[in-house]
Amino acid sequence: MTPAARVQAAIELIDQIAAGRPAEKVLTTWGRTSRYAGSKDRAAVRDLVFDALRCWRSAAVLGGGESGRSRMLGVIRQRGEDPETIFSGQGHAPAELSDAERDAGRAPDGDAALDLPDWLAARFRDSLGAATEATAQALRARAEVFLRVNSLRGTVDQAVAQLAQDGITAEPHPLSPTALRVTEGARAIARSDAYLSGAVELQDAASQAVVDLLPLGSGSSVLDYCAGGGGKALAMAARLGGGRVDAHDAAPRRMADLPARAQRAGANVRIVSEPRGAYDLVFCDVPCSGSGAWRRAPEGKWRLTAPQLADLCVTQAGILDRAARLVAPGGCLSYATCSVLAEENADQIRRFLERSPDWRLEVARQFLPSDGGDGFFVAVLRS
Ligand SMILES: C[S@@+](CC[C@H](N)C(=O)[O-])C[C@H]1O[C@@H](n2cnc3c(N)ncnc32)[C@H](O)[C@@H]1O
Incomplete structure (x- = not known):
């Protein structure tokens, strides 16, 4: 053509x-x-x-x-x-x-130049203040391709060298010690040796940075409560250095590829259909607007409605409440979204703390697309 x-x-x-x-x-x-x-x-x-x-x-x-x-x-x-x-x-x-x-x-000009619908532009301003414009502009550009180096298979230098053999050039990225930014040859990744042998996984750099912030001591028992395709479950298993991660999802078919991915990565991931407490860490990567990842999935910007966003917030709060009951005394509950909207992030955590006085906030971090990766929020709470 x-x-x-x-x-x-x-x-x-x-x-x-x-x-x-x-x-x-x-x-x-x-x-x-x-x-x-x-x-x-x-x-x-x-x-x-x-x-x-x-x-x-x-x-x-x-x-x-x-x-x-x-x-x-x-x-x-x-x-x-x-x-x-x-x-x-x-x-x-x-x-x-x-x-x-x-x-x-x-x-x-105005909100049209930001490429946001009017109602979302208002929510962006409320959530992001002075960072609104840079965030909206970053979401108008193509996302870069990032890889996660799987420490269960080798080092960053080994992965870079293995990728180079298939004509793929990649360099470390400051968002995470495991993140590589692909600078050339991205279309060859899926058939490269590095990928097929589990040395690298496709994963956004901020997604990796979220996992870096989780308290994953060796020997910790860990539940990924909303595992989906399992990208973060695999990253957590790598950080545990061979320790096991239990993976659960309300829609188990979403985890269909996870056993094969775990095998390729040499990661210890077990699928559990009805998790029972008590875990040292329960991680909830909840369903969300996806507003931090609209570079990759831009349709969401134009299809999302205010009632849908309100429904998502109700689902997120319900997940937090259920997941909290699966945490061992003194253990941690972690909450993450790929959103930049306060109502799904800081406000959600503030409301959880108001109704759950036994918990305290240890970590809260908002990554923005202008940091290089997708927009992600993560909070870590301890009981
Ligand atoms: C953002 S995705 C998870 C992505 C995944 N952690 C990853 O890194 O690839 C959110 C997941 O939450 C699941 N989910 C939705 N409602 C849920 C619920 N009530 N309990 C558990 N999982 C739920 C969805 O099926 C979806 O797979």
């Missing part, structure tokens, strides 16, 4: 997403049914669609309309490229621009 044909494909997919179809489903169906598209085309079209999703609102203002065509025009203008070379009408390229399209569009 030519670059312009890829833009035309993205335009059609954006129209489907705007009509309410989930982006991942739209992209998978297109990839499966477009036999002319090779893997590079699929990756390029995906990048274009995600660029538009990250900058959905500003692209519409700059492109002068809300259609897929206008939004892609906005994305191209935002990049400083000449739209006439892409909207040429030749071959599979988008049709030529009309005079009206050439004249439409203006530089976005």
Whole structure:
């Protein structure tokens, strides 16, 4: 496919997403049914669609309309490229621009320039104050690719050297001693020896930094109460140096790949369907808005509603209360989200402490996308 044909494909997919179809489903169906598209085309079209999703609102203002065509025009203008070379009408390229399209569009301002819906921009300001703009701007850019070096398999230097053999360049990142930022060759990771042998895992740097803050003494009994795919369970098992982590999730199918991932990593993870106390540490990586990770999953910015956010907060409080009952006396309860919104983070912990006077806060830390990784919050409480 030519670059312009890829833009035309993205335009059609954006129209489907705007009509309410989930982006991942739209992209998978297109990839499966477009036999002319090779893997590079699929990756390029995906990048274009995600660029538009990250900058959905500003692209519409700059492109002068809300259609897929206008939004892609906005994305191209935002990049400083000449739209006439892409909207040429030749071959599979988008049709030529009309005079009206050439004249439409203006530089976005206010909340449109932040690429947040108005109601969320207000919550960002309440939560982040002076850091609002930098956070919103960071969420408009593509996320970097990070790896976690699995200390059960080797050192950071060994992992860097092993990755280099497959043409992947990576360098340490200050957010965590186990974090590597991939600077070249990211698309080769999934078939690299380093990945297949469990020396590295794909994991955001702030996600690793969250695990670094957990009290994981050797011999601790640990429950990951919302284990999901198990990224943090594996990181905790590595920090325990071979010690076991129990993994639980209300939707056990989400942990389907965890046994294979644990085996590859040499990590001791046991799935438990009905956890019973008492653990030295119960870690709750609760379901949340995902607002700290909207670079990777930008659709959430535009689909999330205020009632959904309120429901999530109720779920989070319920998880905290249930998980607290699984902690041994003197043990720790930890709470984490990939959100930057105070109502899911500091406010949630403040309300828990108000209704649970036996607990005290030991650690609270908010990571922001402007730190380099995703936005994450973590709190550690002791009974
Ligand atoms: C943010 S994800 C966890 C991600 C995971 N810790 C990781 O690092 O890959 C939140 C998980 O919480 C689970 N969940 C939702 N409600 C729950 C509940 N009431 N109890 C336990 N887990 C729940 C979801 O199924 C989801 O897998």
